[in-house]
Amino acid sequence: MEAGQLAPEVRRELSTLSKSTADTIARHLVAAGNLLDEDPEAALAHAQAARTRSGRIAAIREAVGIAAYHCGDWNQALAEFRAARRMGSKSMLLPLIADCERGVGRPEKAIELSRSPEAAELTGEDADELRIVVAGARADLGQLEQALAVLGSPQPDPAAVGSTAARLNYAYADTLLALDRTAEALQWFLNAARADVDGLTDAEDRISELS
Structure with missing residues (x-):
């Protein structure tokens, strides 16, 4: 794994760290991304290793959250996504946060998030991802007609x-x-x-x- 494989915008977030620390974290993040689909547990271990070296960078917390999400660890994923947002993450995390709320048994909270001003600003695939989550939350509550309405509008x-x-x-x-x-x-x-x-x-x- 080479540090140069990391996305440039993430590398810029690491620029406040020493070069050796930034390179180590970058390699962990590259490994986490490459392993995410085939071995999410290993991806999570790499992301957590990056976090131990610097837990105050949004991209690192986001990476831990995504890996935890793929592992089905909804509580950890939710905590990391919230931390990333507090640190100024520019990523569109709302659909993932809403799905984590479903995962921890709070479908009503997922529906509530879909009514937020942030949700109203979503477009394209981001909006579709939130629709999928909200429909799932409606189905969790036994509200199948409402779930269909969410998915069918448009x-x-x-x-x-x-x-x-x-x-x-x-x-x-x-x-x-x-x-x-x-x-x-x-x-x-x-x-x-x-x-x-x-x-x-x-x-x-x-x-x-x-x-």
Whole structure:
């Protein structure tokens, strides 16, 4: 792992540290990013190692939060995301924070966050990510019609591709299925599979089950 592989904006955040400390932290952060999908526990260990060397930099706290999130450690992720925001993180963390609130058993808080001024400013994929979280929170509360309304306002674009589009289509399909609208659900699982160019969902398996 080379320090130079770290994103330039994160390197700039580390510029207040000594060169040796910054390079060590940078290598840990690069390792955390590379391991995130295949070994999130190892990614978390690297991010935490970076935090032990400097816990007052937003990008480091954010990295710990993301790794903890991938490990399903909602409490730790929530604490780190909040710390990153206090330190001035420019990243769009609201959807992740709302999902952590769901994870710790507070779906009502996730819904409350979706009504904040910050949420109103979200656009594009960031807004879609929050919609997915809020719909999940509604489903947690047994409010399936409200979940569908969240996902359908506006209705997902069946022609969109990418991970967020795939997950949005999948959530829409799954909610339709929970409401016993099977034929519509099948069509949206097909849309999800078409959008899922990276194979992040099991949409194709769901299609096989329903066909």
